[in-house]
Amino acid sequence: MRKTTYIQAVNEAMRDEMRRDPSVFVMGEDVGYYGGLFRVTRNLMDEFGPTRVLDTPISEQGFMGMAIGAAMTGLRPVVELMYMDFFMVAADQIFNQAAKMHYMTGGLLNVPLTIRGQHGGGKRYGSQHSQSVESSFAQFPGIKVVAAATPYDAKGLLTAAIRDPNPVLFLEHKMLYFTRGDLPEADVDYVVPFGQADVKREGKDLTLATFSFTVLQALEAAEELKAEQGIDIEVIDLRSIVPLDTETVWASVAKTGRLLAVHESQSNCGIGAELVARIYEEAPDLLKAPARRLGMAPVSIPVSKPLEEEVLPWKDNIKAAVLEMLR
Amino acid sequence: MEQPSLRTDAPSSSAATDLGGGVLSTEQLLTMYRMMVLIRRVEESLLELAESGKIGGAMHTAIGHEGSAVGMAAALRPDDYLTCTYRGHHHSLARGMDPKRAIAEVLGRSDGFAGGKGGSMHFVDPSLGLMGANGIVGAQVPHAAGMALSSKLQNQERIAITFFGDGAIYQGVMHETFNIASKWKLPMIFYCENNRYSEMTPIARTSSVSEIYLFARAYGMESVQIDGNDVEEVYLAVTRAAERARAGEGPTFIEGLTYRLSGHMAGDLETYRTSEEIEMQRQYEPLVALTKRLQAHGVADADLEAIRAEVEKEVEEAVDFAQNSPWPDKAQAYTDVYAL
Ligand SMILES: Cc1ncc(C[n+]2csc(CCOP(=O)(O)OP(=O)(O)O)c2C)c(N)n1
Ligand SMILES: [Mg+2]
Numbered sequence: 001m002r003k004t005t006y007i008q009a010v011n012e013a014m015r016d017e018m019r020r021d022p023s024v025f026v027m028g029e030d031v032g033y034y035g036g037l038f039r040v041t042r043n044l045m046d047e048f049g050p051t052r053v054l055d056t057p058i059s060e061q062g063f064m065g066m067a068i069g070a071a072m073t074g075l076r077p078v079v080e081l082m083y084m085d086f087f088m089v090a091a092d093q094i095f096n097q098a099a100k101m102h103y104m105t106g107g108l109l110n111v112p113l114t115i116r117g118q119h120g121g122g123k124r125y126g127s128q129h130s131q132s133v134e135s136s137f138a139q140f141p142g143i144k145v146v147a148a149a150t151p152y153d154a155k156g157l158l159t160a161a162i163r164d165p166n167p168v169l170f171l172e173h174k175m176l177y178f179t180r181g182d183l184p185e186a187d188v189d190y191v192v193p194f195g196q197a198d199v200k201r202e203g204k205d206l207t208l209a210t211f212s213f214t215v216l217q218a219l220e221a222a223e224e225l226k227a228e229q230g231i232d233i234e235v236i237d238l239r240s241i242v243p244l245d246t247e248t249v250w251a252s253v254a255k256t257g258r259l260l261a262v263h264e265s266q267s268n269c270g271i272g273a274e275l276v277a278r279i280y281e282e283a284p285d286l287l288k289a290p291a292r293r294l295g296m297a298p299v300s301i302p303v304s305k306p307l308e309e310e311v312l313p314w315k316d317n318i319k320a321a322v323l324e325m326l327r
Numbered sequence: 328m329e330q331p332s333l334r335t336d337a338p339s340s341s342a343a344t345d346l347g348g349g350v351l352s353t354e355q356l357l358t359m360y361r362m363m364v365l366i367r368r369v370e371e372s373l374l375e376l377a378e379s380g381k382i383g384g385a386m387h388t389a390i391g392h393e394g395s396a397v398g399m400a401a402a403l404r405p406d407d408y409l410t411c412t413y414r415g416h417h418h419s420l421a422r423g424m425d426p427k428r429a430i431a432e433v434l435g436r437s438d439g440f441a442g443g444k445g446g447s448m449h450f451v452d453p454s455l456g457l458m459g460a461n462g463i464v465g466a467q468v469p470h471a472a473g474m475a476l477s478s479k480l481q482n483q484e485r486i487a488i489t490f491f492g493d494g495a496i497y498q499g500v501m502h503e504t505f506n507i508a509s510k511w512k513l514p515m516i517f518y519c520e521n522n523r524y525s526e527m528t529p530i531a532r533t534s535s536v537s538e539i540y541l542f543a544r545a546y547g548m549e550s551v552q553i554d555g556n557d558v559e560e561v562y563l564a565v566t567r568a569a570e571r572a573r574a575g576e577g578p579t580f581i582e583g584l585t586y587r588l589s590g591h592m593a594g595d596l597e598t599y600r601t602s603e604e605i606e607m608q609r610q611y612e613p614l615v616a617l618t619k620r621l622q623a624h625g626v627a628d629a630d631l632e633a634i635r636a637e638v639e640k641e642v643e644e645a646v647d648f649a650q651n652s653p654w655p656d657k658a659q660a661y662t663d664v665y666a667l
C-alpha cells in the first residue's frame with residue numbers, strides 16, 4: 001500500500017485501463033494537453049497521444065452522443081464532464097439514448113460508456129456548478145451510478161465502471177480531490193465491484209448510510225459523537241447507488257435498529273427517500289425507531305459562504321439528526 | 328482594415344489602428360476612458376481579493392475585454408436587453424451597475440445585487456436591462472433571442488444583445504438560435520468576444536474554422552469581424568447593428584477580436600500560454616489603444632492621470648463598502664425558490 005490523493009487514484013484507473021485495453025479512450029473539455037481543469041487527466045496525453053485523449057470543443061450534446069456511437073461499435077469511451085452540472089446539456093443523449101439503448105434494441109446493442117467528473121458544493125461555485133446529481137441518474141433504468149469516497153474505492157470503482165458493458169456514471173466530489181488514502185501498489189489489478197456497500201466505521205447505536213463526500217463528514221460526526229456523547233454509530237458507504245446494496249444496510253440495522261440515510265443532494269425525491277421507503281417495504285421489523293433521511297434543503301446552492309454552509313447537510317447537521325433520533 | 332489572424336500569437340488588433348479621424352468626440356472618448364479604467368481597477372481589485380481567499384468558486388475577470396463592453400454601452404439604449412457569460416463584470420459595469428453592489432455580490436455579502444446568492448458568474452440587474460450572466464456556456468444566447476422576440480411581439484423598440492466567447496460557438500444551441508433569429512428577423516445582436524481561448528484550450532485545437540463570423544453568414548445573417556479592442560470600432564459596429572435591428576432588418580453577428588490578459592479565472596496558473604504572447608498582446612489592449620487615441624486628440628497625460636486618480640478612489644471606496652457589508656442572514660438561504 002501507498003498513500004495517494006483521490007485525484008491520483010482516478011487518474012491511475014484511467015491510465016491502467018488505457019494500458020490494458022486499447023479500446024479505452026478519454027474525451028472532454030481541456031482533458032488533453034492541459035490535463036483537465038482539475039488535473040485529473042494529467043499525463044494521459046503524454047502517454048497515449050491525441051488519438052486516445054481527445055480535447056473536445058464545448059459541445060456536450062455532440063461529444064456525449066459520439067461517445068455513445070463509439071461505445072456501440074467496439075470502444076470504451078470515458079467522458080469527462082468538467083462540472084457534473086453540465087450533464088443537463090447532454091441529457092437527451094444520456095437518458096433517452098445511452099440508458100435505453102440495450103433495452104429498446106432487445107439486447108442487440110450495448111453502450112459501455114463511463115461518464116465521470118466532479119460534483120458537489122463547498123467551494124462557493126453557486127447554483128450551476130455545485131449540484132449533486134445522482135438521483136436524476138438513478139431515475140433512469142439502464143445506467144449505473146457509483147460514487148467513491150476514498151482513493152482506494154475511486155480506483156477500484158472507476159476500473160469496474162470502465163470494464164462494465166453498460167453506461168456508468170462515476171461521481172467525484174470536488175471536496176475529495178485532495179484527500180489522501182491507501183492505494184495498492186501500481187501493479188496490483190483490482191476492482192471494487194458494483195452493488196457492494198462498505199462499512200467504513202462499526203458502531204452499535206445507529207446505522208448511517210451515505211456516499212461520496214458526506215461519508216467523510218459522517219465519519220467526523222461519528223468520532224465527535226463518540227467523544228462528546230459516548231454515542232457509537234455505524235457508517236456505511238453505499239459506494240454504489242445503482243445497483244444499491246440494501247443487504248449490507250439491513251444487516252447493520254438488524255444490529256442497531258435505527259437507520260439514517262444522508263446525502264448532499266436535496267432530500268426530497270433522493271436516494272435517502274428511496275432507502276427509507278425500501279426498509280419499510282422490505283424489513284420494517286428491524287426498526288426500533290422511524291427511519292429518517294437527511295439531505296440538502298430544497299433550494300439551489302447559493303454562492304455566499306454562510307448561505308452555502310446553511311444549506312449543505314454536513315457534519316453539524318448530521319450530528320443534530322443523529323441526536324434527535326437517539327433522544 | 329486588415330484583418331488580424333486568429334492565431335494566438337497574432338496581435339488582437341492590427342498595429343496600425345487608425346488613430347484619430349473617428350466619429351466620437353474627445354468628450355465621449357474621455358467618458359469611455361473613465362469607464363474602462365473603472366472596469367480594469369474593479370477587476371484587478373477582485374483578483375487581489377480572490378488571492379487573499381475572500382472569493383470562492385470560479386471568478387472570471389475581463390481584463391483586456393473592456394473595449395467590447397464600453398463600446399456596446401455607448402451604442403445602445405439603456406433599456407435594451409443584454410445577456411452575457413460568467414465573464415460579465417465588464418458588461419454590467421459599463422451598463423451602469425454600481426461597483427459597490429457588484430463587488431459586494433462577488434464577496435457574497437448582503438448588499439450584493441442578488442444578496443450574495445448569485446456571485447461572480449451571475450451578474451444581473453433588470454432595471455439596467457441586464458437580464459443575466461450565465462454559468463452554462465451558450466445558455467444565455469437563446470434567452471436574448473427570446474427577449475428580442477418578446478420586444479417584437481409587443482411592438483417595442485427595445486433590442487437585445489448577447490455576448491459569448493469563441494468557445495461557445497460549438498454548442499448546438501447557438502446554431503439553433505442563429506437559424507431562428509435570422510429567419511424570424513429578430514431585433515438582436517450576437518456579439519462574440521473572441522479572445523482565442525476556450526478556457527485553457529486555443530480555439531484552433533478544437534475547430535477547423537478560423538473565421539468565426541463566417542458561421543453566421545451561413546445562416547443568412549449580416550456578420551462582421553472587427554477589432555474588439557478598439558472601442559470606437561465596437562461603438563460603430565454595434566450602432567449599425569442596432570439600427571438594422573430597430574429597422575426590422577434582423578440580427579447582426581459581430582465578432583470582436585480581443586485578448587484576455589488575465590487568467591481564465593482567478594487562480595489560473597496559465598501554463599497553456601507564454602508570457603511573451605501576453606506581453607505582445609499588451610501593446611494592443613483596449614486601454615492602450617484608447618490612450619493613444621486620446622493623445623492624438625490632444626488630451627494631456629495629466630488629464631488622464633486625474634481620471635485614473637478619481638477612479639482609484641471610487642474603487643477603493645467600493646471595495647471598502649463591500650468588505651464591510653454584512654453577511655446575509657441565514658434565512659435568506661430559503662427565500663426566492665418560487666416567485667410569490
Ligand atoms: C455547458 C458548459 N460546458 C462547459 C463549461 C465550462 N467552461 C466555462 S468557460 C469555458 C470556456 C468558454 O470559452 P469561451 O466561450 O471562448 O469564453 P471565454 O471564457 O474565453 O470568455 C468552459 C469550457 C460551462 N461553464 N458550461
Ligand atoms: Mg474565449
